[in-house]
Amino acid sequence: MEGRGQAAEDLPALEGRRLEIENRLRNLFWTVSGDYSLDVRPDAETFLRSPGLALYDAVKQGAFVSHFDPRALALYTLQKRAMGADEQALTTLTQLCVDAAAYPLASRERRGVAEMRARAFRELLEGGSFRGRPEQLRKCLILRFLGQPVQIPEELLPAVEIIDGLSDARDTEAIIAAIDRLYNSLADPTFEALHGDLKAVRRVTGEALVAFSRSQALSDRQIQQVLEEYLSAAREELLKTGQVRPARREAVRPNDSQEEEVAPPDPAEAEKVYAFIERQFGKSDLPPAEREKRNRRLCTGIHRGCSLHFTQGVLQNPVLKNTQYLRTQMQSMKNEMYFQMKGQNIQRSVTLLSAMLKQAQIQRMDEDAVPSEQGQIVPGRLWKVGRIRDPKLFDREKRRDQADFLVDILLDSSSSQALRQPQIAAQGYIVSQALSLAGIPHRVCGFCSYWDYTMIHRYRDYDDPIEANRSILQFRAFGENRDALAIRAIREGMLARPEEKKILILLSDGRPNNLGVRRPGSSRPPAYVGEEAVRDTAQEVRKTRSLGIGVLGIFVGSEEDLAAERKIYGKEFIYSRSILSFAHIVGTYLRTLMEDSD
């Protein structure tokens, strides 16, 4: 914590650094594999602790994937585990075999790799723990490579021989066979007798694998999807050289080998984190008791362990004027500048849009006037007097209060939006201004996630005066996005309002993504990514609709996420290439709704 405490104060810097490291590792991987179409998930966390290890991992992975099939390898380990193999031991042995097979290939082609491996090994030696026979084997191999004196125990000699035999391995099957032999001899000599040999392991079906880690019944396609996700997740770990644990944790809890996953939240730590979040994103709008209650109510299911932070932003409600405050101020100034520059266009858009909305409202009023026995007299009908039995000389206005529409605008403000912050701010402002002029109560919020917190930044509330719209120009993109939780939080506020027609408009730029960077002392909620996150968000949207709220998703992002977005928002979904049409899309959509409703 000490090490990070200082750096963490400067969030954007840390975030930026992480991206930089990932890019660096990815590039090294590409350099070696030579195939820039390959996808990798680089491990910036490892780099921060042991740079040499992370760099060597990237090299080795690059070499491995260009000669072998990591998917087949991952599949084998899942199969073996499904038959009862110990994950820890199997992972270690796989890592050793992968390294043994990939290193000679990499170093033959690239003369610098030996030095990189030596550096990685030294870091591993310092920070790793070598308990159990597979780890002992690892230590022996490391010492031998580093040229340090090592007495390889008698019982490990056959294993060393198997490993050495991999130096000219030509295919993945040879590696798998070696791992299997190592596991059955070193880790669990009873395995073969109890569960079967390698052939039996390879016969485990995908269905069984998925069932092994999940109990729900799934369709074939779902099984395939889940399996692919497992495989790609497993790959990451298997292709590593080893894991260096953070030194301090090791010192505090020397006997707990899996403390990373199960660390209970430390209340003092949680306090600090909350204080940190407030400093970075602005004070909360809610008193502590209410905060607690909302978190309990809303952060359930897949969001258990998360927290919501309702705020009007760091500029509105700062704790202190720190770097984050200054950066936000800077962004806000940039937005202002853009706004000034485009002043005329923006003004014109506002006028057009508000005219369109007002028009739609008037039209509704027209249609709502029905001939009646009382109300407003219609001179053109006076001829009917005495000629027609039931003349209905009047129009009765079924006119409703204008306030029967309620609109919520929710803007994804995660860092993927960073490139178009001024544009989003301006578009948000245009919509809001037009709604204000048309007298439609509306709220504008941004949402983003950092660690296990999801921030709901309210720029203007439903009944705020038109002047409040200006604060949308404080829009700033930062962090990740946990869409479904934000939708939940917003929905609660909408349901509490008296208006009849409620519409939630969401600006999104990609699939939900909240890995939740590990932070000290928290019950880290599981990563919120991939298929699962998409499905969950789709469910949240459906639920919102079933509660009588219209939900329109406007997606401005890259086409690769289009399918996921469509899945989330279903029929009410608009894809736009440019953020600059956001206001127009919203206006058109609202007008159609107003004209259609009765």
Add this chain to the structure above:
Amino acid sequence: MKQDIHAYLTGQGVSEELIREAAAFRERYPVEPEFAGRVEVPAMPFLGKDTLEMAMAGLLQGENLLLCGGKATGKNVLCQTLSWVFGRPAFDISCHIHTDSASLIGTDTFRDNQVQFRKGPVTLCAQAGGFGVLDEINMAKNDAVSVLHAALDHRRRIDVPGYQRIPLHPAARFLATMNLGYAGTRELNEALVSRFLVVDMPPLQKETLEDLLRRYFPDMKNPALEQFSGLFLDLQRKAGNGEISTKALDLRGMIGGIRAIRSGLWPSLAIRMGVLNKSFDSFEKEILEDAANTRIPAGWSREDVFGG
């Protein structure tokens, strides 16, 4: 010298017929003594048979060439080589945003108390029957190069406003180069491109590169040669994929660096000086450095690179 040209062309595997025609060209158009200094023997001639043959055939047909390719694909070396092979004086005309028609064809100046036309490089080249190298032609504005249209097509002349038309010497050719994927490059306009025979310069191949390095450093050890050329190809591929800028893609820099090793500089340091320092972006530098580290061990010394 004639001997050299012949040896070089046959060494590259250029067809007999082209070699003969080039020789005939040289005989038909002997170099005027005043331009003899402009016909240079390249220190390292261009390597690559197909490109060379295509360029030679084009020039023999009276075409002007547009050499298109990435950084360090040997565009300038090819120009130099062609002017040597055809025995014509070379005129370097580098193009940039400030290039205007006056700086190309010439402009009025005041000399000897009267207004005189001072010829620009294009005009000089046209009259001398030289090879005009319009380097990075795409960096010039379209309206600046439009004065070349008449010189580049069948009209083969230069129209100087206010003066008589200047016809092109029959041996005059223009060789334009164009960097692809260069920051700030603009698309060339169609009217200009259509006046050239476009020659695509292939990125350096492993064999060519190793051949090249071997010529520069006959005493370099094989493993070292493989690593240096491998590193360059790594960077070339990286730049091709847009992961780094082309700044570090500097073969001359690398060759200079390797030379410094011979004078005692540590190889890992030499590479840093010759290649990595070309980048001023610290992120990019890290990426370059990582790639270099996989190739050139910090422990290498001069003896690992040069033998004997």
